[in-house]
Every structure is written in C-alpha cells, then in structure tokens.
Amino acid sequence: MTVEAFDSKKELLTAFKSSQFLIDEVVGGFHNLIAKHPNNEPIPFPRIVYQEIRNDDDDFADNKPHSANVSFQVSVYCDALTVSKQTPIAKEVDKVMKSIGYSRYDSQDLYEEDTDIHHKPMRYSKKVF
Template sequence: NAYPRIMYTELKNADDSYADNQARSSEVRFQISIFTNSNTVSKETKIAKEIDRIMKSIGYGRYDSQDLYEEADKVFHKAMRYKKAFFKEEK
C-alpha cells in the first residue's frame, strides 16, 4: 500500500450540444484523485499542481476540487475534477 497514489476516473463522455437533431459537441469529464497518508501528505500540493498543469496543457479546465479525509482508511484524498468540450466536424 504505497502512497502517494493517483487514480483517474472518467465521469462523463457524452454528446452535449445539439442543433438540427445532431450532436455538435461532446463533453468529457474526469476526476483525478490523489491519495496520501500522514507520511506523504506533504507531497500532495506539488502533485496537485503538476496534475493541474498537465490537464490544462491538454485543454481541460478544472471545475471542482475537494480536500477529503477517508476516516476508515486514515487516508487524505484530494479530488480534482476536469472537463473539456470536443466539437464535432460538420460532414
């Protein structure tokens, strides 16, 4: 059980805006979670900044961030959520 750990989850990948009954774009959302314990929590901020830099460099915007504590496991959990719209080419 080594820490820190990073886990990503796709939250949404669906057509978004419509015109003339055709999807014009899709929206993709991810949650990236950083898990640390009491020995590694000091690394969380540096990791979060690097994740934020990478996600923004590929066009994702952060729309939420929560600092949580998983009481049962005694683990710190930083959940960062990102989204990006992809516009479809007209045929």
C-alpha cells in the first residue's frame, strides 16, 4: 500500500471491530470525532471516540513523500455506572493500537465535572511507509 492509498481511519475502525472484547464491552460504539446518534437518542456508555490529530507527509525524495506521520487520540468515555470498565477497555484499545503499529505517547485519567463523565484520552502515533 502506498502512503497516498493509506486510509488511517478505516484501518483504526477495522482494528477496533476485530476485537470481540471491544464489541462486547463498548456498547455505545465507536465514533469518529463526535458521538451523536442519528435520531438524537442517547448513546450508552461506555463509548469510544477517536480522532485523527496528525497526518503529514515525510521522507521526501524527488518531491514525493515516501512516508507519513499519523497520530490519533482515542478516548474512552464512561459514566458512573460503567467506570469500572474503563481500565479493561483502555488496555484492550492499547493492545489493538499496538497490533497495527501505533505507539502510545500520552494517556490520562480525566473526570469532567460539568457532565459527570469519566474520560480517558490516549494518544498514539506511527509512521506509515
């Protein structure tokens, strides 16, 4: 696959959906950028929201890129009833991300007081050739 043909979002979603653990535990599903139900119905917790935060060309030769740097933030959202699932889900996300070549460079445990939501953002990057 060439750098130009690489679809990082598709690769990521396919990897998440290949994990039976994530399919079973993340009842709110996998969402790109925002978690919004098409009919404005509430989305259950836990849920995963991912977003591409970097995708730039690198390793130029003859004015053509021969690689790309790709980074994602993958966030696990839980409410008070599902927060006990946050760590096992985060561990599985980490396993899945590493299986497709990403390295984690940041991870935090956050509590959003205004919404009473537990949020664990994890950041990953890889170089694609």
